[in-house]
Amino acid sequence: MEDDVKKVKKPGLVSPFKRVFLKGEKGRDKKAQEKSSERRALHTFSLSLPDHRIDPDILLNDYIEKEVKYLGQLTSVPGYLNPSSRTDVLQLIDNARKSHQLAGNLTSEQDAVVSLSAYNVKLTRRDTEDIILRVPIHDIAAVSYIRDDSLHLVLLKTAQEVGSSPCPSTCMELSKSATMGSLSESGAVLVEACSLLVLAVDNKGAAEELCLLLSQVFQIVYTESTIDFLDRAIFDGATTPTRHHSLYSDDSSSKVDVKEAFEAEAGTFSFQSSLEAGGHSPCPSPSSTPASPQPKTASDSELSTTAAELLQDYMTTLRTKLSSQEIQQFATLLHEYRNGSSIHEFCINLRQLYGDSRKFLLLGLRPFIPEKDSQHFENFLETIGVKDGRGIITDSFGRYRRTASSASDSTTNGNGAAGGSDEALAPSEGDEWDRMISDISNDIEALGCHMDQDGTGP
Amino acid sequence: MTMEEMKNEAETNSMVSMTLYAVMYPVFNELERINLSAAQTLRAAFIKAEKENPGLTQDIIMKILEKKNVEINFTESLLRMAADDVEEYMIERQEQEFKDLNEKARALKQILSKIPDEINDRVRFLQTIKDIASAIKELLDTVNNVFKKYQYQNRRALEHQKKEFVKYSKSFSDTLKTYFKDGKAINVFISANRLIHQTNLILQTFKTVA
Numbered sequence: 001m002e003d004d005v006k007k008v009k010k011p012g013l014v015s016p017f018k019r020v021f022l023k024g025e026k027g028r029d030k031k032a033q034e035k036s037s038e039r040r041a042l043h044t045f046s047l048s049l050p051d052h053r054i055d056p057d058i059l060l061n062d063y064i065e066k067e068v069k070y071l072g073q074l075t076s077v078p079g080y081l082n083p084s085s086r087t088d089v090l091q092l093i094d095n096a097r098k099s100h101q102l103a104g105n106l107t108s109e110q111d112a113v114v115s116l117s118a119y120n121v122k123l124t125r126r127d128t129e130d131i132i133l134r135v136p137i138h139d140i141a142a143v144s145y146i147r148d149d150s151l152h153l154v155l156l157k158t159a160q161e162v163g164s165s166p167c168p169s170t171c172m173e174l175s176k177s178a179t180m181g182s183l184s185e186s187g188a189v190l191v192e193a194c195s196l197l198v199l200a201v202d203n204k205g206a207a208e209e210l211c212l213l214l215s216q217v218f219q220i221v222y223t224e225s226t227i228d229f230l231d232r233a234i235f236d237g238a239t240t241p242t243r244h245h246s247l248y249s250d251d252s253s254s255k256v257d258v259k260e261a262f263e264a265e266a267g268t269f270s271f272q273s274s275l276e277a278g279g280h281s282p283c284p285s286p287s288s289t290p291a292s293p294q295p296k297t298a299s300d301s302e303l304s305t306t307a308a309e310l311l312q313d314y315m316t317t318l319r320t321k322l323s324s325q326e327i328q329q330f331a332t333l334l335h336e337y338r339n340g341s342s343i344h345e346f347c348i349n350l351r352q353l354y355g356d357s358r359k360f361l362l363l364g365l366r367p368f369i370p371e372k373d374s375q376h377f378e379n380f381l382e383t384i385g386v387k388d389g390r391g392i393i394t395d396s397f398g399r400y401r402r403t404a405s406s407a408s409d410s411t412t413n414g415n416g417a418a419g420g421s422d423e424a425l426a427p428s429e430g431d432e433w434d435r436m437i438s439d440i441s442n443d444i445e446a447l448g449c450h451m452d453q454d455g456t457g458p
Numbered sequence: 459m460t461m462e463e464m465k466n467e468a469e470t471n472s473m474v475s476m477t478l479y480a481v482m483y484p485v486f487n488e489l490e491r492i493n494l495s496a497a498q499t500l501r502a503a504f505i506k507a508e509k510e511n512p513g514l515t516q517d518i519i520m521k522i523l524e525k526k527n528v529e530i531n532f533t534e535s536l537l538r539m540a541a542d543d544v545e546e547y548m549i550e551r552q553e554q555e556f557k558d559l560n561e562k563a564r565a566l567k568q569i570l571s572k573i574p575d576e577i578n579d580r581v582r583f584l585q586t587i588k589d590i591a592s593a594i595k596e597l598l599d600t601v602n603n604v605f606k607k608y609q610y611q612n613r614r615a616l617e618h619q620k621k622e623f624v625k626y627s628k629s630f631s632d633t634l635k636t637y638f639k640d641g642k643a644i645n646v647f648i649s650a651n652r653l654i655h656q657t658n659l660i661l662q663t664f665k666t667v668a
Contacts (some may be wrong), residue, residue, distance in 0.1 A: 056639075219580060223638055226584045226591075230631050233591035237598025238624040 039126060042067060042113065052212040056118075056220055062119040066210055068154070069200040070112035070123055070132055072102040075160065079192035083144040083157045090148060093198060102198055114199065116213055118220045119382075121156065123197075133197075136382065137221050143214045145207040152207045156197040156214075232374075256306060265294075313366040321358055329353050343373035347380040359384055473655045474513035478504060479547075480540045508562045533647045535564055540654045541571035547661040555607060558600045559664060563657050566593040570650045577643050587634065594627050601660065612667045619656075619663040652664045 042065040047054050058064060074096050081088060096102040103110050111126035118223060121140065123132040139159040146153045201207045318327060330353060337346040347362070354361050369377045482504055489497035508515050520532065543564060547557045569589050576586040601620055605613075626649075633649035636642075 208634075222584060226587050227631060227635055227638075230587055230591040230594075230634070231628075233595040234598075234624060234627045234631065237602075239593040 043115075047209065047213075052209045052216075053113075054216060054345050056216070059116070059118040059156075059217055059220055062064075063115050064213065065113050065115050066201075066206070066213075067111050067126065068114050068210070069103075069106050069110040071106075071110060071153075071198040071200055072096070073133065074101060074196040074198065076193045077196045079194045081157065081194070081196070083142045083155050083196070084146075086146050089144070089146055089153075089155060092196065093148075093153070096198075106200060110200070110221075114210070116210075116217065118217055121214075135197065137217055138379075138382070140214070140218075143211055145204075145211050147204065147207075152201050152203055154199045154210050156199070158195045158197060160193045160195055204364055232371075236371075314368075318361065321361060322353075325394065326353060343369070343376050344380075347377065351380075351384060473652050474516050476540065476651060476655050476658075477516040477519055477536065478508045479544045479658070480536055480542070481519055483544060484539070484542060485544075529649075531644070533644060533651065535624045537651050538571055538574055539649045540651060541568045544658055547658045547665065549661060549665045551567070555600065555604045556591055558663070559597075559604065559661065562593065562597040563661050566590070566657055567654050570654050571591050573646060573650050574643075577646065590630075595624045597657070597660075598624070604664065615663055616667055619660050623653075623660055626653050629653075637661050 043063060044065055045054060054064065069092075074092065077092065081092070082338070083089060093102060097104050108126075112132060113124050113126055115122040115124065118137065120134050120136045122134045124130060125132065135156065135158050140156055141159065142157040144155050144157075146155065166195055199210075201210060318330060322330060333346060333349050335354065337343070350362060350365075351359060362384075366374075366377070474606075483501075484612045486504075489500065504515060515530075523530065523532070528585045541559075548560055569586065572586060573583075580599045598620070601616075601623075605616070630649045630653050633645050637646050
């Protein structure tokens with residue numbers, strides 16, 4: 001009977017412990033519920049199963065968001081770390097958690113949103129929208145999924161921060177022999193370092209979805225760069241070498257001689273003189289410059305139409321976009337680059353010259369950048385948020401076409417990374433590029449005449 | 459340009475005649491081992507007929523296939539067969555530049571003819587495209603080397619053929635871009651066939667002019 005009494009719940013009496021505990025629990029649940037109802041909906045799309053296929057246009061022109069927990073980012077991770085090696089990675093993570101470099105217990109504080117596009121992976125706080133970090137796609141070396149009991153981790157191995165030099169690894173237990181790295185002045189072992197971005201998702205399905213989305217992004221980027229490689233190879237082969245110095249200091253025989261290009265195609269135009277002038281040497285006066293197009297010589301016909309056309313195009317655009325003084329400055333910068341100044345300086349100075357509203361003009365220089373500098377140039381374009389159909393992201397997916405039918409194509413994603421250049425390029429892109437393909441000779445011609453009028457020269 | 463010249467230009471650039479040398483020439487070569495006279499007569503007849511009626515050989519082949527109820531993708535099959543050397547187009551000069559021309563042209567055609575086998579595997583296909591890019595560049599570099607070294611009276615014809623080759627290379631690149639959007643492989647095969655044809659025309663032009 002006592003047992004029966006014990007078993008019967010007496011109405012009205014609640015354990016104080018339960019009262020406090022449950023009240024707290026209910027309170028937290030209520031808060032969490034309120035929070036989730038306050039949070040904005042994610043920008044997401046339905047994906048085709050089983051491989052979570054997404055329309056490439058979404059990754060190119062838009063973006064997709066997924067909810068994750070951001071545990072942290074480990075820097076100075078040895079570059080040889082295999083992100084799919086469960087043992088190595090978990091060891092790294094465990095040590096990082098012990099030293100509080102990574103979050104230990106997972107709470108709503110780690111809630112984050114990963115925004116994925118063909119350009120970058122962006123992490124923001126779920127509630128405050130504060131940006132945690134942004135990783136360009138070309139900085140991602142590998143992505144992996146590791147399950148640790150109930151924890152579903154997605155790891156992104158990325159480049160160490162741009163500009164940082166190799167530093168001693170913080171994970172000595174993973175370091176290989178000294179022959180793999182180099183010794184610093186202090187004798188510490190230096191190895192190529194990378195970063196490890198550690199995310200957690202709810203379940204295996206979410207992890208696989210995120211990995212497959214990133215895989216599709218990689219495919220897009222790799223495809224685009226392959227097509228770009230093909231285009232470059234065609235262009236490089238199409239230019240016919242001449243006996244004169246090329247535009248570029250590396251004297252590559254595959255590059256067009258700009259002087260001859262313009263003498264052949266522009267007639268009255270004296271490009272080399274204008275370049276060398278840059279304020280420093282005499283420019284042919286109008287009286288000494290033939291008023292009519294030069295008769296084509298045998299060497300003129302050696303020049304590829306492709307290269308000459310591209311040059312012409314770019315000049316045409318500059319003419320419409322730059323003032324006379326700016327064209328002079330452009331000629332000076334080009335002259336300096338031709339005579340040995342670095343591609344970095346060239347890019348920075350040009351960017352300064354063009355400003356924000358005209359930075360898209362840098363795109364037109366692409367065919368004229370020699371192979372050795374092309375990677376730096378492409379990276380520079382990306383850092384300033386300039387993209388078009390022929391860069392890292394090209395028009396393999398019809399995102400940019402030089403036809404009237406796709407004038408609405410945008411050169412940026414929904415995040416609006418490129419800013420002002422969108423407005424310049426989006427309307428009648430075909431016309432814009434066509435203008436880029438026909439005016440530069442007149443610009444430099446105008447430059448030459450202008451400088452002559454100014455009486456510059458030795 | 460006279461009407462005759464225009465007709466010749468259209469004819470030589472016409473890809474329909476590719477069937478003659480890509481499909482029929484190997485058949486004639488086999489037949490020569492059995493009956494030399496008959497094979498040579500047939501070859502001459504087909505060449506003459508094709509010249510007067512571009513596309514005739516392809517029509518005949520298609521009809522034969524239809525009669526035999528053979529269901530194949532003709533364009534794809536043509537591409538697979540197009541890698542073989544066409545003796546009529548091989549340059550016989552022994553100088554290294556011309557040997558290189560033959561070799562680079564052969565290399566490009568072989569890679570292009572592998573497209574049907576690679577196109578369904580994205581990673582492998584992208585590698586194939588990179589190989590094609592390198593092969594195109596090497597062929598054009600070799601053409602440029604010949605230009606640099608030799609002065610020809612009829613240089614214009616060579617320049618024109620090179621320009622055409624570049625044009626079809628760009629067209630191939632554009633076709634690939636469209637393919638990655640719409641997935642229609644047949645257009646890639648057609649464009650690859652055209653590029654192979656242009657490669658053969660480069661050899662033919664150099665053989666004639668050099």
